[in-house]
Amino acid sequence: MISDDELYKLAIFLGSISMVLIVVYHFLEVNSQDKSAAAVKKAS
Structure with missing residues (x-):
């Protein structure tokens, strides 16, 4: 399972x-x- 710290880092990375x-x-x-x-312009 993903920890809160890993989820926080992932959210910051994807948001950035x-x-x-x-x-x-x-x-x-x-x-x-x-x-x-x-x-x-080309036609002129």
Whole structure:
């Protein structure tokens, strides 16, 4: 059976990983180029 200390460490680890992934996702989303705007620029 998992002890309370192991469960605490696992929860902290998984929570930290999820927060890092959320921050990375938002960073990539904000800095991505809009495909429709890129298509309009190419057509001009």
